[in-house]
Amino acid sequence: MASITLNNVWKIYNKSIIAVKDVSLICEDGEFLALLGPSGCGKTSSLRMIAGLEDISAGEIKIGDTVVNHLRPKERDIAMVFETYGLYPHLSVYDNIAFPLRVRNFEDDDIKERVSRAAGVVDLEGILDQYPSALGDGQKQRVSIARAIVRDPAVFLFDEPISHLDETLRRRMRAEIKHLQATLGTTMVYVTHDQIEAMAMADRIAIMDYGVIQQIGSPTDLYSDPANLFVAGFIGEPPMNLLPGFVENQNGKLWFKSNGFGVPLKNSKQVQVLQARANSGVTLGIRPRHIDSHFDEVPDSTGMELYGLEPHGEYNLLTFKVGDELLLVQSGAGFYPEIGQTIYLQFTDNIHFFDNETQESIFHKQGVHNG
Amino acid sequence: MSDIINQTDQSYEKLISGLEVSKDEKKPGQIIGKFFTYLALIAYSLFSLLPLWWTVTLAFKAETEIYTRTPKLFGFATTLDHWREVFSGDASIIGLDFLDAIKNSLIVVPAAVVLALILGGPVAYLLARYNFKGKEDVHFFYLSLYFMPPMLILIPLFVMYNKLGLYNTYFGMVLVLQLVTLPLVVLILRGFFEDIPIEIEHSARVDGAKPLWIFWRIILPLVRPGLVATAFLCTIFAWNNYIFSFLLTSGEKQSAVVRLTLYRTFTGFLWGPMSAAMLLTVLPVLILAIAIQKYIVRGLTLGAVKG
Numbered sequence: 001m002a003s004i005t006l007n008n009v010w011k012i013y014n015k016s017i018i019a020v021k022d023v024s025l026i027c028e029d030g031e032f033l034a035l036l037g038p039s040g041c042g043k044t045s046s047l048r049m050i051a052g053l054e055d056i057s058a059g060e061i062k063i064g065d066t067v068v069n070h071l072r073p074k075e076r077d078i079a080m081v082f083e084t085y086g087l088y089p090h091l092s093v094y095d096n097i098a099f100p101l102r103v104r105n106f107e108d109d110d111i112k113e114r115v116s117r118a119a120g121v122v123d124l125e126g127i128l129d130q131y132p133s134a135l136g137d138g139q140k141q142r143v144s145i146a147r148a149i150v151r152d153p154a155v156f157l158f159d160e161p162i163s164h165l166d167e168t169l170r171r172r173m174r175a176e177i178k179h180l181q182a183t184l185g186t187t188m189v190y191v192t193h194d195q196i197e198a199m200a201m202a203d204r205i206a207i208m209d210y211g212v213i214q215q216i217g218s219p220t221d222l223y224s225d226p227a228n229l230f231v232a233g234f235i236g237e238p239p240m241n242l243l244p245g246f247v248e249n250q251n252g253k254l255w256f257k258s259n260g261f262g263v264p265l266k267n268s269k270q271v272q273v274l275q276a277r278a279n280s281g282v283t284l285g286i287r288p289r290h291i292d293s294h295f296d297e298v299p300d301s302t303g304m305e306l307y308g309l310e311p312h313g314e315y316n317l318l319t320f321k322v323g324d325e326l327l328l329v330q331s332g333a334g335f336y337p338e339i340g341q342t343i344y345l346q347f348t349d350n351i352h353f354f355d356n357e358t359q360e361s362i363f364h365k366q367g368v369h370n371g
Numbered sequence: 372m373s374d375i376i377n378q379t380d381q382s383y384e385k386l387i388s389g390l391e392v393s394k395d396e397k398k399p400g401q402i403i404g405k406f407f408t409y410l411a412l413i414a415y416s417l418f419s420l421l422p423l424w425w426t427v428t429l430a431f432k433a434e435t436e437i438y439t440r441t442p443k444l445f446g447f448a449t450t451l452d453h454w455r456e457v458f459s460g461d462a463s464i465i466g467l468d469f470l471d472a473i474k475n476s477l478i479v480v481p482a483a484v485v486l487a488l489i490l491g492g493p494v495a496y497l498l499a500r501y502n503f504k505g506k507e508d509v510h511f512f513y514l515s516l517y518f519m520p521p522m523l524i525l526i527p528l529f530v531m532y533n534k535l536g537l538y539n540t541y542f543g544m545v546l547v548l549q550l551v552t553l554p555l556v557v558l559i560l561r562g563f564f565e566d567i568p569i570e571i572e573h574s575a576r577v578d579g580a581k582p583l584w585i586f587w588r589i590i591l592p593l594v595r596p597g598l599v600a601t602a603f604l605c606t607i608f609a610w611n612n613y614i615f616s617f618l619l620t621s622g623e624k625q626s627a628v629v630r631l632t633l634y635r636t637f638t639g640f641l642w643g644p645m646s647a648a649m650l651l652t653v654l655p656v657l658i659l660a661i662a663i664q665k666y667i668v669r670g671l672t673l674g675a676v677k678g
Contacts, residue, residue: 086574
């Protein structure tokens with residue numbers, strides 16, 4: 001068991017393409033850390049540098065207290081699970097799982113015991129004689145996981161392990177991997193592009209874009225207090241509404257104005273922080289579930305014509321046109337207005353503001369959110 | 372890779388079951404279509420197999436019937452004289468033992484193929500797996516060996532071989548045949564190596580295997596069908612190569628293909644013995660093909676899937 005430390009790590013390909021830019025993070029001993037981001041954001045490069053499959057262009061990576069920059073993968077005491085499984089097609093399931101032990105010259109009896117234990121953990125007992133080509137995708141990934149846990153490594157590295165599986169299987173494997181990590185208590189770095197996966201599984205998430213870590217925090221932190229526009233837009237389903245506009249001081253009251261509608265700001269702490277931004281361009285971010293919808297006009301509400309309605313079962317998703325953008329509003333499942341009907345929207349104070357220039361959240365770590 | 376095999380198997384089964392369905396509900400148009408398909412296939416088979424059969428008949432035909440105006444493909448007087456001639460060793464009309472030439476080919480060709488695999492395999496692997504400066508130039512170099520006419524280098528080669536004492540040696544032949552086999556190995560094997568998902572190697576590295584270990588225990592077993600198919604193609608090309616053996620050997624070190632031409636004597640063509648010797652020359656390659664058929668089909672179709 002060990003922690004993983006990245007200190008100012010860079011990865012530059014062909015002397016010109018910067019894949020990972022000055023990344024520093026710590027994955028604590030026994031922690032489940034997700035590296036989240038769109039494709040090409042540098043998350044996989046980071047993982048591969050931790051694994052030793054990729055050289056480190058600059059910076060330092062430590063596993064436990066050991067600097068591993070120049071250690072081969074073998075010497076890092078890690079195990080990795082790949083997106084495309086990376087099974088050895090010419091070896092049986094048993095031999096696949098036994099492979100890391102054989103390479104390290106374990107005794108046959110020991111191998112047998114460890115393989116059957118690992119196979120038991122991921123429900124593979126019945127198919128140890130089969131070959132990978134005969135297995136389904138879920139089973140293949142189980143074999144790959146069994147191969148990772150068979151050696152009790154200090155660190156697990158998972159590279160998009162379930163993105164090739166279908167939805168049902170993905171849900172199941174998600175639960176299994178999380179359970180596995182919790183019971184084994186092994187440090188795990190888990191790369192994914194799927195925010196739902198990261199939110200559901202990880203203790204903490206490091207969200208990356210263009211090779212830079214945008215924010216590190218617990219799923220709740222990222223959801224309720226995103227550090228910048230990118231994080232705000234990436235985390236959450238349905239996504240956060242992001243409305244460009246400006247802050248205006250009107251008769252002693254602070255308003256957010258955008259494309260023909262205004263939102264009065266009531267929360268005094270927020271007003272205090274925003275006061276300095278009066279008359280400057282900001283982007284308002286608000287999650288669909290933080291906008292209340294009413295048939296009749298209520299104080300501080302804005303009337304808008306309903307553009308569309310999507311029933312989602314536990315809630316209805318209303319859409320409104322704001323300029324060219326769609327405003328999403330989550331309403332109760334019983335709320336069924338007609339298309340074209342005027343609905344009065346009331347913004348709660350669970351809102352975020354982002355600086356249009358720096359894209360940073362103005363409220364980040366200001367303690368102005370109600371959660 | 373075996374996934375691909377599995378998939379093709381499955382789609383093949385679908386195809387077959389599809390054909391069975393169509394059997395029940397044949398339309399007239401389909402029958403006519405099939406008729407012409409078969410007609411075309413039969414015509415082509417005759418076109419390509421007839422010369423071969425002609426050769427077979429010549430090897431068994433009595434001397435008098437060889438020169439008939441229209442070749443008798445059936446019902447000719449048979450004799451084993453030509454075969455006796457071919458097997459008569461030094462006492463034969465050509466004054467050289469034809470079996471010796473077969474033996475020469477049987478020594479030189481496998482050696483050339485093995486050497487090409489040993490030398491070319493790592494090159495193909497490097498080209499498939501590593502990025503380095505001039506990588507595609509290396510590839511192009513091997514490709515260019517193919518569009519270079521051998522005539523271009525014959526004279527310098529001949530002079531070099533004489534000076535180096537390689538003329539009329541097995542070693543010299545094995546070496547010069549690399550011009551034929553090495554490019555084949557590099558170009559074909561590269562594709563096979565590229566077909567192996569890189570993740571397999573990565574997981575082996577993470578699992579703790581050393582590069583050489585990975586190459587021997589993981590990569591080689593996986594490319595075995597490709598290796599066999601490549602080796603077989605090399606064997607054919609090397610076995611049938613005429614020009615280098617013609618130029619760089621004489622007398623006792625001649626290859627079978629070159630010695631065949633000796634049946635064209637000053638007094639005329641010895642069609643009978645020549646045909647018998649030709650059949651004998653084809654035989655080893657034919658046996659090899661049948662022996663490794665399973666691998667060849669797998670190897671070649673794997674390449675085909677990749678396209």
